[in-house]
Amino acid sequence: MSIQITFPDGNQKTFEAPPTGLQIAQGISPGLAKKAAVVKVNGELWDLTRPIDRDAKFEIVTRDKPEALEVIRHDAAHVLAQAVQELFPGTQVTFGPATDTGFYYDFARSEPFTEADLQQIEERMREIVKRDLPIRREVWPHDEAVKFFDKAGEKFKAEWIRDGIKADEELTIYRQGDTWLDMCLGPHLASTGKLGTAFKLTKVGGAYWRGDANNAQLQRIYGVAFATEQELKDYLHMVEEAEKRDHRRLARQLDLFHQQEEAPGMVFWHPKGWAIWQAVERYVRGVYKRSGYQEVRGPQIMDVSLWKKSGHWDNYQNNMFFTESEKRTYAVKPMNCPGHVQIYNANLHSYRDLPIRYAEFGGCHRNEPSGALHGIMRVRAFTQDDGHIFCMPEQVESEVTAFHRQAMEVYSDFGFGDIDIKIALRPDKRIGDDATWDRAEDALRAALRSAGVEWTELAGEGAFYGPKIEYHLRDSIGRAWQVGTMQVDFMMPERLGASYIDEHSSRQIPVMLHRAIVGSMERFIGILLEHHAGAMPLWLAPVQVVVAPIVSDADAYAREAAAALDAAGLRVEADLRNEKITLKIREHSLQKVPVIVVVGRREAEEKTVTLRRLGSERQESLPLAEAVARLAAEAAPQR
Numbered sequence: 246m247s248i249q250i251t252f253p254d255g256n257q258k259t260f261e262a263p264p265t266g267l268q269i270a271q272g273i274s275p276g277l278a279k280k281a282a283v284v285k286v287n288g289e290l291w292d293l294t295r296p297i298d299r300d301a302k303f304e305i306v307t308r309d310k311p312e313a314l315e316v317i318r319h320d321a322a323h324v325l326a327q328a329v330q331e332l333f334p335g336t337q338v339t340f341g342p343a344t345d346t347g348f349y350y351d352f353a354r355s356e357p358f359t360e361a362d363l364q365q366i367e368e369r370m371r372e373i374v375k376r377d378l379p380i381r382r383e384v385w386p387h388d389e390a391v392k393f394f395d396k397a398g399e400k401f402k403a404e405w406i407r408d409g410i411k412a413d414e415e416l417t418i419y420r421q422g423d424t425w426l427d428m429c430l431g432p433h434l435a436s437t438g439k440l441g442t443a444f445k446l447t448k449v450g451g452a453y454w455r456g457d458a459n460n461a462q463l464q465r466i467y468g469v470a471f472a473t474e475q476e477l478k479d480y481l482h483m484v485e486e487a488e489k490r491d492h493r494r495l496a497r498q499l500d501l502f503h504q505q506e507e508a509p510g511m512v513f514w515h516p517k518g519w520a521i522w523q524a525v526e527r528y529v530r531g532v533y534k535r536s537g538y539q540e541v542r543g544p545q546i547m548d549v550s551l552w553k554k555s556g557h558w559d560n561y562q563n564n565m566f567f568t569e570s571e572k573r574t575y576a577v578k579p580m581n582c583p584g585h586v587q588i589y590n591a592n593l594h595s596y597r598d599l600p601i602r603y604a605e606f607g608g609c610h611r612n613e614p615s616g617a618l619h620g621i622m623r624v625r626a627f628t629q630d631d632g633h634i635f636c637m638p639e640q641v642e643s644e645v646t647a648f649h650r651q652a653m654e655v656y657s658d659f660g661f662g663d664i665d666i667k668i669a670l671r672p673d674k675r676i677g678d679d680a681t682w683d684r685a686e687d688a689l690r691a692a693l694r695s696a697g698v699e700w701t702e703l704a705g706e707g708a709f710y711g712p713k714i715e716y717h718l719r720d721s722i723g724r725a726w727q728v729g730t731m732q733v734d735f736m737m738p739e740r741l742g743a744s745y746i747d748e749h750s751s752r753q754i755p756v757m758l759h760r761a762i763v764g765s766m767e768r769f770i771g772i773l774l775e776h777h778a779g780a781m782p783l784w785l786a787p788v789q790v791v792v793a794p795i796v797s798d799a800d801a802y803a804r805e806a807a808a809a810l811d812a813a814g815l816r817v818e819a820d821l822r823n824e825k826i827t828l829k830i831r832e833h834s835l836q837k838v839p840v841i842v843v844v845g846r847r848e849a850e851e852k853t854v855t856l857r858r859l860g861s862e863r864q865e866s867l868p869l870a871e872a873v874a875r876l877a878a879e880a881a882p883q884r
Contacts, residue, residue, distance in 0.1 A: 246261075246262065246263070246298075247259050247260065247261055248260045248262075248263055248264065248297060248298070248299065248300060248301075249300040249301075250264070250269060250297070250300075250301060250303045251300075251301070251302045251303060252303060252304075253302075253304050263296035263297055263298040264296070264297055265293060265294050265295060265296055265297065266281065266283070266284030266286075266291060266292070266293045266294075266295070266297065266303070266305065267281065267293040267294055267435065269284075269297075269303065269305075270284075270293070270305050273305075277305060277307075280307040280308055280309075281293055281305050281306070281307055281308075282306055282307060282308045282310070282313035282316055282317070282434060282439070283306045283312070283313060283316050283432045283434070284303060284304065284305055284306060285302075285303070285304040285305075285306060285312075286301045286302075286303060287299075287301050287302050288302070290306065290312060290316070290432045291432055292380075292382055292431060292432040292433055292434075292435070293434075293435045294380075294381070294382070294435055295382055295432070308472050309472060313472065314471070314472055315343045316343075316432060316433065316434060317434070317440060317441075317470055317471075317472060318343035318344065318347055318348045318470045319341075319342065319343045319348065319429075319433065320380075320433055320434050320437070320439075320440045321347070321348045321370075321440060321444045321468060321470040322341035322342065322343065322348035322349065322350050322468075323341065323380075323419065323421060323427060323429070323433070324370050324373050324374065324421070324437055324440060325341065325348065325350050325366065325370060325446070325466060325468060326338045326341055326350050326352075326425075326427060327373055327421055327425040328366050328367075328369035328370045328372075328373055329350070329352060329366055329466070330425065331369060331373075331425075332362075332365060332366060332369055333354060333356075333362075335354075335398070336352050336353065336354040337352065337353040337354070337398065337399050337400065337401055337402075338350065338351075338352060338353075338399065338401075338402070338427060339351040339352070339353065339401045339402070339405075339454060339463060346469050346480065347444070347447070347467065347468045347469035347470045348467075348468050348469075348470055349465050349466060349467045349468065350465070350466055351452045351454075351463040351464070351465050352463060352464050352465075352466065353401060353454075353461060353463055353464075354464060357449070357464065358449045358464055358466060359449075363446045363448075363449065363466070364446075366446060366466070367444075367445065367446045367468075370444070370446075371442055373421075373437050374437050374438055374440050374441070374442060375438070376422065376437060376438070377436050377437060377438030378421045378422035378436060378437045378438075379421075379422065379435070379436050380419060380420070380421050380433045380434060380435060380436055380437065381419070381420045382417055382418075382419055382431055382432075382433070383417065383418045383419075383420060383426075384415050384416070384417055384418075385415065385416055385417075385418050386415055387406065387410055387411070387412050387413065387414055387415065387416065388412070390406050390416055390418070390428065391403050391406050391407055394406065394428075401454060401461075402427075402428055405428075406428070416428055417429060417430060417431060419431055419433055421437055422437075440470075441472075441473075441474075442474070443470060443471045443472065443473055443474045443476060443477040444468055444469065444470035444471075444477070445468060445469055445470075445477065445481065446466060446467070446468040447467045447468055447469060448466075448467050449464055449465065449466055449467070450464075450465045450467065451463070451464065451465065452464070452465040469481075479723075483722050483723055483724070486722045487722060487724070487775070489778065490722070490774070490775040490776075490778045490779070491620075491775070492620055492621060492622070492770075492771040492774040492775050493620040495774050495775075495778075495779040496518065496620075496621075496774070498779070498835075498836075499517060499779055499787075499836060499837060500515050500517055500518075501514075501515055501517050501518030501521065501774075501787070502514045502515055502518040502621065503515070504620070504621075508626075509615060509618065509625065510613055510615075510618045510623075510624045510625030510626065511624060511625060511626040512621055512624065512626070512767055516787075517787035517788065518770075518787065520787035520788075520816060521770055521773075521781065521785055521786075521787050522766060522770060524784065524785045524882070525763065525766060525769065525770060525773075525785070526606060526766070527882055528658070528882050529606075529630045529655075529762070529763060531882060532651065532655060532762070533604045533632070536602070536647070536651055537602050538602040538603065538604035538632055539601075539602065539603055539604065540603075540604050540605065541585065541588050541603045541604070541605050542605060542607075543578070543581060543584025543585065543587070543588065543605065543607065544578075544584060545577060545578060545608060546568060546575040546576065546577050546578065547575060547576060547578065547583070547584065548573060548574070548575055548576075549567070549574045549575065549576050551583055551587075551741075552565070552576045552583065554583075554740050554741055555582070555583045555586075555737055555740060555741060556676045556709060556710055556736070556737065556740060557576075557579070557580070557583070559676075560674055560675070560676065560709040560710075561579060561709065563612070564579055564611045564612050564613070565577065565579050565610075565611070565612060566579075566610050566611075566612055577610045578607070578608075578609055578610070579609050579610060579611045580609060580631075581605050581607035581609065581629065581631045581633075582631075582633055582734075582737060582757070582759055583737070583741060584605075584607075585603045585605070585633040586633075586737065586738065586741040586743050586757070587741075588603060589601065589603070589635050589743055589755075590741070590742060590743055593746070594635075594744075594745040594746070594755075595745060595746050596637060596745055596746065596747045596748055596753075598745065599635060599636050599637050599640065599745060599755065600634050600635060600636035600637075600640050600644055601634070601635045601636075602632065602633075602634045602635075603632060603633050603634075603635075604630070604631065604632040605629075605631050605632070606628050606629070606630060606631070606766070607628065607629050607631045608626070608627075608628050609626075609627055609628070609629060610625055610626050611625060611627075612625065613625050620771060621767040621768060621770065621771040622767075622768050622771045622772075623768070624765070624767055624768075627765040627766065627767045627768070628765070628766045628767070629761050629764060629765060629766070630761055630762055630763050630764070630766065631759075631760075631761055632759075632760045632761065633757055633758065633759055633760070634757070634758040634760065635738070635743065635745075635755040635756075635757055635758075636755060636756055636758065637745075637747075637753070637755065637756065638688075638756055640756075641688045641692065641733060641756055641758070642688065642691050642692045642695055644758055645688070645689065645692030645693075645714070645731055645733070645758065646692050646695050646696045648731050648758075648760050649692070649693070649696045649698070649714070649731070650696065651762070652716055652729050652731075652762050655762050655763070656716070656718060656729075656762075659773065660773075660776060660777065660782065661718040661719070661720070661776070663718070663719035664716055664717065664718055664719070665701070665716075665717040665719070665725065666693065666698055666699070666700040666701075666714060666715070666716060666717070667700055667701050667702065667703050667714070667715045667717060668686065668689050668690065668693070668700055668701075668702045668703065668712060668713070668714055668715070669702075669703045669706035669707040669708075669712060669713045669714075669715055670686055670702055670703060670704050670705065670706065670707050670712050671686070671705070671707050671712060672705050672706065672707050672708075672709060673705060674709055675707070675709045675710070676709060676710055676736050676740075677710070677711075677735065677736045681735050681736065682711075682712065684735060685711050685712050685733040685734070685735055686712045686733075688733050689712055689713075689714055689731070689733055692714075693714065700714075703715070707732075708732055708759075710732075710734050710736050710737050711732045711733050711734040711735065711736065711737075711759070712732065712733060713730045713731060713732035713733075713759075714730060714731040714732075715727050715729070715730055716728055716729040716730070716762075718772070720772065720775060720776040721776050721777070721778075726768075726772045727764075728761075728762070728763055728764045728768070728769060728772070729760075729761055729762045729763065729764055730759070730760065730761055730764065731758065731759070731760045732758065732759040732760070733756065733758060734756070734757040734758070734759060735754075735756060735757075737757055738754050738755050738756070738757045739754045743755055743757070773785065779837045780837045780839070780859055780860070781837065781839070782839070783839045783840065783876070783879050783880045784879070784880050784881065784882055786816070786837070786838065786839050787816065788816055788817070788818055788836070788838050789815050789816045789817065789838075789839060789840065789876070789880050790810050790815050790816070790817045790818075790838070790839070790840045790841075790842055790876060791817070791818050791819070791820055791829075791833045791838050791840075791841050791842070792806045792807045792810070792817065792818070792819045792820070792841075792842045792844065792854075793819075793820045793826060793829040793830065793833070793841055793842065793843055793844070794820075794821065794826075794843075794844050794845065795826045795843060795844065795845035795846075796845055796846060797821075797823065798846055798849070799844045799845050799846060799848065799849045800821050801849075802844050802848065802849035803819050803821060803844050804819055804821075805869075806819075806842060806844060806854055806869055807819040809869060809870075809873050810842075810873055810876065810877075813873050813874070813876070813877040814877060814880070814881075815876060815877060815880055820833070826843065829841075830843075830857065834859060837859060838859065839858065839859050840856055840857070840858060840859070840876060841856075841857040841859075842854045842855070842856060842857075842872070843855040843856075843857060843864075848866075852868060852869050853866055853867060853868050853869060854866070854867060854869050854872045856872060
């Protein structure tokens with residue numbers, strides 16, 4: 246039986262017997278074989294040691310490739326399961342997949358795992374890696390697998406096979422060494438030694454068998470895993486930094502906002518937090534004005550009949566809040582778009598009027614699951630810097646391109662320079678036909694192509710009414726946050742009766758572009774807090790300047806300096822407490838105040854001030870008028 250293998254460069258090689266991926270790699274280069282993690286056979290990932298029993302397109306996947314990382318993490322889950330069962334006999338395993346940063350495994354055990362257990366398990370995992378146990382793929386008949394797991398006391402595995410796999414189907418088993426195995430689709434590395442030691446167990450959590458709260462409760466052990474020790478080290482450092490920067494922790498420290506059980510997923514803004522909000526809002530309002538948007542305001546609740554017409558009732562109902570009055574049912578708006586269509590429809594429009602751009606700081610409510618809520622990053626009540634553009638089809642590309650340019654400027658002004666752009670394509674649950682979706686998706690691609698940018702595509706992640714461009718910002722510790730969007734919508738204007746009169750006096754349906762740059766104001770402020778570790782740039786800081794006298798003799802001058810700064814538009818406080826200047830500087834530094842103005846007898850006599858910048862020991866003495874002018878210029882809203 247000869248097997249023909251086709252390599253990525255088009256070259257072919259014939260083998261007289263089915264070769265393994267490892268044998269092919271060794272034939273090319275021993276060094277390549279050492280780096281190989283798995284192989285692709287006709288686009289499907291296979292184990293290195295699995296014989297290739299058919300003609301195939303063949304590719305070697307080395308350890309540094311993304312596909313290999315998922316295999317490494319899956320291997321770590323299996324090594325975890327083996328370690329647990331060696332240390333705690335009688336523990337049953339269920340399932341253990343790879344995740345975005347590592348892996349987990351769910352276990353059935355009567356005793357709870359402790360932090361000390363995690364350390365012991367991790368040590369045993371490293372022992373298993375050191376043993377370099379061969380990992381072998383086996384194919385078992387259905388009934389044989391059920392009997393084996395029943396006899397081994399693995400009732401969860403046996404139940405899954407009985408209920409989830411047809412009796413005439415075979416299933417794959419992966420064996421590590423001679424004593425441990427598990428049912429798995431694979432693929433896996435060639436041996437436990439290939440896993441390496443770039444992993445760490447992180448925590449224990451709870452889970453339910455098959456994700457059903459009516460079923461048995463399980464214990465879930467989480468871990469992280471990477472291809473190299475340096476990647477693991479970098480990730481753990483990022484996690485440590487993220488904990489320090491957690492916006493909820495910073496909110497308590499800096500007295501910005503709070504949340505409480507009586508209003509789950511909603512925010513109580515304190516004066517300092519609201520000052521940040523207002524600074525962001527003023528900036529965005531300036532963007533609106535410069536970009537030709539007219540600011541509008543729509544109702545907070547509207548009759549459900551409108552939401553049925555728009556498509557939200559059929560496609561978004563589970564995420565909406567409802568209320569009743571006088572036997573009518575109303576929906577609290579989760580989005581601003583249907584309201585903006587009503588504003589557009591209130592007047593007749595000619596093609597000469599288009600594009601029409603509406604903007605609104607629109608308050609929205611969405612019925613998010615309580616388990617998904619996370620500080621101000623994921624809430625139920627939020628405000629969007631929302632906008633909608635009504636235009637002709639031939640105007641879509643120029644409008645999207647202009648928005649892209651505008652969005653990139655905004656992100657730069659807020660301190661973000663590393664931005665990934667993605668297009669989210671049609672979801673399974675959607676309105677409109679495929680031809681309309683083709684037009685919408687192609688319009689976004691054409692606009693980004695015109696803007697000269699590269700993007701990636703996310704299958705199935707668009708909104709139910711249209712595809713969208715997503716802007717993912719990378720923060721100062723490397724995390725990505727999705728904020729702004731631009732969506733092309735050919736459906737909602739027609740459903741809600743929007744139209745314009747073209748140059749031939751015919752009625753046409755406009756294209757509706759849904760756009761937001763910062764997205765949820767709450768979430769964006771949370772991202773800003775974590776990005777800047779609470780030390781907001783001067784123009785965004787809730788308290789921009791504190792004037793602190795060294796001695797009480799300078800109190801009157803401190804008030805004078807504070808008044809001058811206040812008159813120049815700065816958010817300023819005067820600290821006239823009878824405390825040492827070192828204590829004042831330390832406390833205001835902990836509050837992340839960007840500038841402390843220190844004054845004493847000499848400064849009062851000379852009408853000067855001494856500036857101390859947050860994070861710097863350097864001091865600068867200036868005449869009061871010059872200091873006021875300089876700080877006012879620095880604190881002015883961007884652009």
